[in-house]
Amino acid sequence: MGASSELSNDKLKWMYTQMSRIREFEERVKRTFVEHPGVIRGHAHLGDGAEASIVGSLATRHENDLVMPSYRCHGYPLVLGTSAKAVMAEIYQRKTGVCKGFGGSMHLADPAHHLPTASGIIGQGIAHAAGAAYAAQVKKTGQVVYSFFGDGSSKQGAFYETLNMAAVWKLPVVFVLENNEYQAYTHIKLEDANAIAGDPLSQKAEAFSIPGVTVDGTDPLKVYDAVNEAAERARSGKGPSLVESKFYRFSPHGNAITVPPVPTQFQEHEAIEVYGNKAEFAAAQANDPIKKFRAHLIGTGVLTEADAKKIDDSVRAEMDEVVKFALESPLPAPEDALNYVYA
Amino acid sequence: MAREMMFAEAIAVAITEEMQRDPSVVFYGQNMAMTDRDPFVRKFGKDRVRITPISETAEMGIAIGAAMNGLRPVVELYMAEFMLVAFDEVINEAPRLRYMSGGQVKVPCVFKAGFGFAAGWAGQHSNCTYHAMMGIPGLKVAVPSTSADAMGLMRAAIRDDNPVVYLHHYMLTIDKGPVPEGDHIVPFGVADIKREGTDVTIVATAWMVKKSLAAAEQLAKEGISAEVVDPRTLAPLDVDTIVESVKKTGRLVLVDQAPRHASAAAVIAGEVAEHGFEYLKAPMKMVTGLNTSVPYSEPMESYVLPSEEKIVSAVKSVLARHAAAV
Ligand SMILES: Cc1ncc(C[n+]2csc(CCOP(=O)(O)OP(=O)(O)O)c2C)c(N)n1
Ligand SMILES: [Mg+2]
Numbered sequence: 245m246g247a248s249s250e251l252s253n254d255k256l257k258w259m260y261t262q263m264s265r266i267r268e269f270e271e272r273v274k275r276t277f278v279e280h281p282g283v284i285r286g287h288a289h290l291g292d293g294a295e296a297s298i299v300g301s302l303a304t305r306h307e308n309d310l311v312m313p314s315y316r317c318h319g320y321p322l323v324l325g326t327s328a329k330a331v332m333a334e335i336y337q338r339k340t341g342v343c344k345g346f347g348g349s350m351h352l353a354d355p356a357h358h359l360p361t362a363s364g365i366i367g368q369g370i371a372h373a374a375g376a377a378y379a380a381q382v383k384k385t386g387q388v389v390y391s392f393f394g395d396g397s398s399k400q401g402a403f404y405e406t407l408n409m410a411a412v413w414k415l416p417v418v419f420v421l422e423n424n425e426y427q428a429y430t431h432i433k434l435e436d437a438n439a440i441a442g443d444p445l446s447q448k449a450e451a452f453s454i455p456g457v458t459v460d461g462t463d464p465l466k467v468y469d470a471v472n473e474a475a476e477r478a479r480s481g482k483g484p485s486l487v488e489s490k491f492y493r494f495s496p497h498g499n500a501i502t503v504p505p506v507p508t509q510f511q512e513h514e515a516i517e518v519y520g521n522k523a524e525f526a527a528a529q530a531n532d533p534i535k536k537f538r539a540h541l542i543g544t545g546v547l548t549e550a551d552a553k554k555i556d557d558s559v560r561a562e563m564d565e566v567v568k569f570a571l572e573s574p575l576p577a578p579e580d581a582l583n584y585v586y587a
Numbered sequence: 588m589a590r591e592m593m594f595a596e597a598i599a600v601a602i603t604e605e606m607q608r609d610p611s612v613v614f615y616g617q618n619m620a621m622t623d624r625d626p627f628v629r630k631f632g633k634d635r636v637r638i639t640p641i642s643e644t645a646e647m648g649i650a651i652g653a654a655m656n657g658l659r660p661v662v663e664l665y666m667a668e669f670m671l672v673a674f675d676e677v678i679n680e681a682p683r684l685r686y687m688s689g690g691q692v693k694v695p696c697v698f699k700a701g702f703g704f705a706a707g708w709a710g711q712h713s714n715c716t717y718h719a720m721m722g723i724p725g726l727k728v729a730v731p732s733t734s735a736d737a738m739g740l741m742r743a744a745i746r747d748d749n750p751v752v753y754l755h756h757y758m759l760t761i762d763k764g765p766v767p768e769g770d771h772i773v774p775f776g777v778a779d780i781k782r783e784g785t786d787v788t789i790v791a792t793a794w795m796v797k798k799s800l801a802a803a804e805q806l807a808k809e810g811i812s813a814e815v816v817d818p819r820t821l822a823p824l825d826v827d828t829i830v831e832s833v834k835k836t837g838r839l840v841l842v843d844q845a846p847r848h849a850s851a852a853a854v855i856a857g858e859v860a861e862h863g864f865e866y867l868k869a870p871m872k873m874v875t876g877l878n879t880s881v882p883y884s885e886p887m888e889s890y891v892l893p894s895e896e897k898i899v900s901a902v903k904s905v906l907a908r909h910a911a912a913v
Contacts (some may be wrong), residue, residue: 284707285885286704286708286712286883337883337884338884339884339887341884344882345882346882346886347711347886348707348883350709350711350712351710351883364710364711364712365668365671366641366672367641367672368672396640396641397641399641400641400642400672401644401672401673427617427640427641428618429618429621430617430640433622434621434638435639503760506761518622519622575884575885576884576887577887578887578889580882580889581890581891582822582877582885585879
């Protein structure tokens with residue numbers, strides 16, 4: 245039995261609530277493109293499908309542990325305690341946003357809630373996470389740093405350079421490779437040597453002689469167990485591990501890339517749009533992490549159907565408020581742009 | 588005979604026709620050639636058209652090696668910033684190898700990327716990086732502003748025996764324009780006068796050409812005749828055409844989307860200061876991005892970038908300074 249068997253009912257309820265919040269938040273982001281065109285600019289990437297992986301991982305954190313996600317970063321701050329209003333307001337370009345409208349969807353940052361930054365350039369955040377872990381090591385803060393990045397990102401030089409150095413320096417960092425089978429429009433079987441050979445991506449860890457495990461990323465408890473072990477290992481000074489968390493993203497890579505004033509929306513998932521593979525998409529949807537965890541909690545008596553419904557309703561009500569707040573918030577003043585260039 | 592073509596289509600047609608003409612041209616990059624239905628894969632097969640992982644160092648380094656062994660690779664990089672993770676390949680490998688080998692090797696390859704996507708892509712996906720490449724001997728840099736130039740410069744880039752960074756501005760992607768029939772080539776190092784005028788010269792590239800032409804139109808209504816010069820390639824740079832124009836108009840406004848000290852405008856200003864100073868009737872003026880990263884939110888993004896209004900007022904100010912001087 246893994247450490248997840250010790251989780252209290254309150255913690256399990258918290259996990260379900262956080263997963264639901266991420267899903268509902270992302271639904272609202274997606275709907276914004278239809279209901280309020282132009283309010284979100286550029287490129288937004290959603291975490292629907294990743295909820296169990298995100299929450300299962302973050303549930304293992306100790307109070308001051310840091311989190312460095314990729315540009316697909318909406319879910320993490322919601323779990324870490326950042327106001328969902330401030331996250332949505334950022335995505336809506338508002339002055340009340342968590343980055344005051346400077347960063348947008350790809351660059352959420354809330355150091356006060358243990359999320360220093362998110363990089364939009366593939367792989368680079370992996371090194372930043374190891375750097376934060378180096379600081380934790382030198383300053384003996386006891387922190388573990390959680391680095392999240394995609395399957396596609398594991399083909400970037402920064403991944404290999406960083407994992408080697410983190411292993412050599414025994415840095416307190418957990419590398420969570422989020423394998424959602426796609427990098428943008430490309431299926432993993434077209435670009436990853438391990439995947440093509442039928443091997444797990446966690447095998448990459450062997451190159452650095454560090455532990456590498458593959459876990460069902462649609463089950464938050466299995467994710468919890470794997471990440472917890474990696475985090476405890478890191479905390480005890482034994483260095484980094486690689487956890488491959490396998491799940492499926494339910495939305496396409498991002499909203500369609502258009503040149504203004506052509507409007508943009510989310511289209512069909514690449515499985516269908518590019519590869520015509522409806523079966524793959526349907527199978528993934530039938531394996532929805534939130535539905536599964538909800539059924540599990542009801543089945544094990546942690547929640548009644550009525551409890552679960554109450555959580556679902558409260559999450560919807562929260563997100564109604566979140567959208568309202570973000571829509572009503574003011575835009576930054578043009579000349580605000582001159583701030584923050586230098587410290 | 589000219590046909591209408593979207594900017595992006597003109598580039599794709601140029602690559603297709605060059606691949607038909609020359610079997611040593613190969614084309615690869617991320618998120619392309621994913622299925623057998625891909626038009627390039629259908630025409631040229633999977634040896635010559637390939638998908639790559641997110642591995643820019645390998646993508647460009649492999650192009651360099653392939654170029655030295657008989658291929659002419661075109662690498663699709665999408666956003667110019669993605670080259671930055673592998674900038675060694677772009678500025679310290681590709682352009683150096685021929686020179687360091689005493690002229691023995693050639694590195695004919697094209698690094699193709701979009702840039703300047705000022706549409707809410709924020710700090711890491713909206714930039715102009717050409718200034719860092721235009722001063723590297725051995726490297727050529729193309730920055731088309733029209734469909735015709737996009738096609739003609741891509742053809743020239745692929746046929747060139749040197750490494751070329753081919754930068755297409757994202758905001759121009761779906762703009763339509765006439766493209767000449769046949770083997771239309773735009774030679775490198777030849778600027779184009781996009782609009783003739785007599786009162787002031789505006790030098791601009793890519794999206795800034797479009798903005799400058801709009802500004803010139805507005806100025807024309809007020810009786811001011813602006814000439815718009817587009818260098819089309821930043822390396823080599825056609826200083827002569829720019830200086831000739833300044834000789835005619837006596838005044839110069841340089842428009843560049845990049846922040847001032849990271850702009851091509853600053854380099855061009857230096858050339859005009861040396862070679863055209865005696866023709867200037869007033870100090871030149873630069874309209875550039877402000878000294879910030881590009882912010883996400885629209886009001887701030889617009890504020891830091893050059894606009895039609897900023898160009899118009901810069902033109903008026905160089906004209907006013909002349910008036911004050913006489
Ligand atoms: C260096 C670099 N190259 C290319 C890109 C463009 N890009 C943005 S997201 C993405 C796909 C990333 O896939 P993955 O790492 O699997 O993460 P996911 O989107 O699936 O979460 C790509 C190629 C980039 N941002 N940076
Ligand atoms: Mg992925």
